[in-house]
Amino acid sequence: MNTKAERRQLQIHVLRYNPQDPDSPPRMQTYEIEEADNMTLFMVLTDIGEHQDASLQFDFVCRAGICGSCSMLINGRPGLACRTLTKNLGEKITLAPLPTFELIADLSVNTGKWMRAMSERLETWCHNGDVVDLNKLEPRMEPELAEQIYELERCIECGCCIAACGTAQMKEKFTGAVGLNKIARFRLDPRDHRSDADYYEFIGDDDGIFGCMSLLGCNDLCPKDLPLQTQIAFLRRKMLLTGLKGNSSG
Numbered sequence: 408m409n410t411k412a413e414r415r416q417l418q419i420h421v422l423r424y425n426p427q428d429p430d431s432p433p434r435m436q437t438y439e440i441e442e443a444d445n446m447t448l449f450m451v452l453t454d455i456g457e458h459q460d461a462s463l464q465f466d467f468v469c470r471a472g473i474c475g476s477c478s479m480l481i482n483g484r485p486g487l488a489c490r491t492l493t494k495n496l497g498e499k500i501t502l503a504p505l506p507t508f509e510l511i512a513d514l515s516v517n518t519g520k521w522m523r524a525m526s527e528r529l530e531t532w533c534h535n536g537d538v539v540d541l542n543k544l545e546p547r548m549e550p551e552l553a554e555q556i557y558e559l560e561r562c563i564e565c566g567c568c569i570a571a572c573g574t575a576q577m578k579e580k581f582t583g584a585v586g587l588n589k590i591a592r593f594r595l596d597p598r599d600h601r602s603d604a605d606y607y608e609f610i611g612d613d614d615g616i617f618g619c620m621s622l623l624g625c626n627d628l629c630p631k632d633l634p635l636q637t638q639i640a641f642l643r644r645k646m647l648l649t650g651l652k653g654n655s656s657g
Contacts, residue, residue: 415442415498419451421463422503425512436460448488448502449477452514465514472630475565478505479514485567487630505570518566525582529609531589536600545598552595559592559638561631568635571624580614584625584635587616591638607646616643 419438425431438455452465468474470489477488480503482496493500508516526532568584569575575583590606593599610616619639626636 416440417442417451417493418499419455420499420501421513422501423463423513424510425464426510427512431512442493446493448481448491448493448500451493451500452488452502463514464512466516473563475518475563475630478518478565478567478570478630479503480505480570485570485628487565487567490630505566507569507575508566516566518564521566521569522564522585525586526589528580529582529586529590531586531593533593533596533599534601534605535598548597552597556592556595559588559595559633562588562633563631565630567628567630568625571628573622573624574618574620578614578618581618582610582615584619584629584639586610587619587639587642588633588635591642594642603645603649610642611646616646619643 417440419440421436421438422433423431423436424433438459440451440454440459443450449467449470452463453467456463456465465479465488466476467489468476470477472487472490475487478485479488480486480501481488481491482501483503485505488502502514504510504514504516505518508518508521510516562585564585566585572581572583575581587610590610593601594603594606612618616639621636621639623636626634629635
């Protein structure tokens with residue numbers, strides 16, 4: 408454990424801007440804080456908010472890398488503040504909001520609005536075609552298949568894959584890895600009665616799997632280490648092999 412004399416003095420440079428306040432121009436603001444043992448950026452921001460600047464806006468809920476609300480650009484790379492240790496960074500740290508998503512203020516962005524629009528566009532819910540009978544047990548699912556579905560369900564919709572995606576920065580309606588991952592998940596689920604043609608109607612164009620430039624940003628920066636590029640490659644090969652065509656993106 409470091410003694411107090413050995414602890415670093417961190418400089419936290421934060422991009423400040425409130426689009427709702429005409430008197431709040433975009434600016435960089437610097438805060439200084441003494442590093443503590445096993446300190447995360449969430450702890451840094453909380454300390455700043457409590458002792459230096461209560462006006463600093465950022466989001467958090469779980470503090471355990473599950474809710475995805477504390478995602479932001481950390482030295483230019485998307486990541487979760489609650490899972491990023493300051494000891495792995497330099498003494499000067501730059502924080503900014505995720506691009507692509509609607510800015511609320513400072514480090515807070517509305518990922519939920521984007522995610523909902525994407526889910527509604529892709530219809531990312533189980534289409535079983537039946538009225539659910541709560542008194543009837545679901546058919547048994549093999550453990551191996553359940554594990555494959557669970558692996559893709561670990562997505563926390565933090566937005567890091569979208570912020571890291573070059574295509575998403577250029578195309579407003581690009582589905583992104585998070586949406587393609589959802590389609591891959593429902594393709595595995597035997598309770599979903601849609602055909603391959605139904606799935607590819609949503610993603611078989613330049614706003615879907617053919618818009619991906621394979622830059623691997625989503626794969627490299629996913630906080631949950633999901634096999635995103637593997638799923639995108641699988642969907643693309645499957646569609647080409649079946650000769651299916653999606654809607655034109657215009």
